[in-house]
Structures are given as structure tokens and as C-alpha cells.
Amino acid sequence: MKELKPLDHELLFELLKNSRRSDRTLAKVLKSSQPTITRKRAKLEKELIEGYTAVPRWKKLGYEIFAMTLVKSKTALATKEKYKIVRKKGIEWLMNQPNVLMAGGCRGEGVNAFMISVHKNYSDYDEFMYKYRLELGDTAEDVKTVLINLAGRELLKPLHFKYLAEAK
Numbered sequence: 001m002k003e004l005k006p007l008d009h010e011l012l013f014e015l016l017k018n019s020r021r022s023d024r025t026l027a028k029v030l031k032s033s034q035p036t037i038t039r040k041r042a043k044l045e046k047e048l049i050e051g052y053t054a055v056p057r058w059k060k061l062g063y064e065i066f067a068m069t070l071v072k073s074k075t076a077l078a079t080k081e082k083y084k085i086v087r088k089k090g091i092e093w094l095m096n097q098p099n100v101l102m103a104g105g106c107r108g109e110g111v112n113a114f115m116i117s118v119h120k121n122y123s124d125y126d127e128f129m130y131k132y133r134l135e136l137g138d139t140a141e142d143v144k145t146v147l148i149n150l151a152g153r154e155l156l157k158p159l160h161f162k163y164l165a166e167a168k
Contacts (some may be wrong), residue, residue, distance in 0.1 A: 004048075007030065007032060007036075007040060008040055008043075008044060010030055011026065011030060011037065011040050011041065011044065012044055012048065012049075013164070013165035014026055014029060014030065014165070015041070015044070015049070015052075016161045016162055016164050016165040017162045017165045018162075019052045023037045023038045023041060026041075055158075055159060055160050055161070057158075058118060058150040059150055059151045062120050063118045063119060063120055063150055064119070064120065064121050064122075064149065064150055064151045065118065065119040065120075065121065065122065065124075065125050065147050065148065065149065065150060066116070066117075066118055066119075066147070066148040066150050066159075067115075067116070067117045067118070067119060067125060067145050067146070067147050067148070068114065068115075068116055068145065068146045068148070069114065069115045069116075069117070069129075069143060069144070069145040070106070070109065070111040070113070070114050070143070070144045070145070071111055071112070071113040071114065071115075071140050071142070071143050071144075072110055072111045072112060072113075072140065072141045072142040072143075073086070073112055073113060073139055073140060073141060074138075074139060074140065074141045075141070086139050089135075089136065089139075090113075090136055090139070093132075093135050093136055094115065097117070097128070099117045099118050099119060099128065100115050100116070100117045101116045101117060101118065102114075102115070102116045103115035103116070110142075111142075111144070118150070122147075125147065129143075129145070
């Protein structure tokens with residue numbers, strides 16, 4: 001997609017705030033016509049927007065833990081053939097974990113992979129990591145996890161994409 005035009009940019013951020021609004025409502029907010037907004041939304045959905053999703057209140061769904069796991073792969077995996085095999089196995093495992101919200105490669109702090117996951121409680125998290133070690137543990141040299149208590153008072157700003165729109 002070419003660089004976003006101002007109206008495309010504004011529309012994208014309005015959708016980040018609340019994607020459930022009608023094109024008519026968005027047209028009023030953006031001072032544009034409804035057909036223009038409908039056309040621009042369709043183009044954004046085709047070329048830029050991965051999908052629409054709800055941002056739940058995790059605690060009300062029964063999730064108490066948000067985990068950020070950082071992995072340092074074994075250096076023995078550095079050959080192209082071994083890397084391909086391990087990557088395929090890792091992708092297959094990750095895609096079968098519904099509580100993993102995001103995962104991939106990364107750089108920094110001596111790690112080269114990450115995953116972000118949610119868990120009902122510590123026992124659920126512990127079982128998840130046990131399964132991880134069974135399936136992929138032989139590929140990791142080091143695994144570090146930061147656990148965030150979704151039910152605690154230390155959560156100061158909940159996860160939401162609307163904040164991006166406020167920062168524009």
C-alpha cells in the first residue's frame with residue numbers, strides 16, 4: 001500500500017478506537033461522505049488491516065496471568081537445515097496453542113524468540129511451560145518469562161489499541 005493519505009490515516013485511527021462504528025457514523029466524525037468512508041475502509045481492510053478483534057477484560061474471562069516469554073535458541077541450530085526443521089516444528093506447536101497471542105523472532109537481551117500468552121492461573125501457566133519444554137525444550141538454551149498479574153492492582157494500563165489512536 002502506498003503511503004496513507006490523511007483521511008486514510010484518520011479513518012484507521014478511528015477504527016482502532018472502535019471498529020464497530022458504522023460508516024455513516026465514521027463519516028460524520030471525519031467530516032466526509034459515507035460512500036467515501038465505505039470505499040476507504042474496504043481498501044484499508046484489503047491492504048492494511050489484519051482483522052478486527054475484541055479486547056476482553058481478561059479477569060472476567062478467567063485469565064489471571066499474562067506471560068512474556070523470551071527464548072535463546074541453542075547455537076547448534078545455526079545450520080540452515082537444522083534451523084528449517086526447528087522453525088517448522090516451532091510454528092506448528094505455536095499455532096496449536098490458543099492462549100499464545102503473538103510469537104516470533106526478536107533481537108536484544110541475548111534472546112532471539114518470544115511469545116506472549118495468557119493463562120487462567122499459575123497452574124495453567126506451569127502446565128503450558130511443561131508442554132513447551134517437552135515439545136521444544138531441546139531447542140532452547142535459555143528461557144526467561146515475565147508474569148503479569150492481570151487481576152492485580154499493579155496493572156496500570158490495560159492492553160488496548162485505542163492508545164495508538166490517542167498518540168497520533
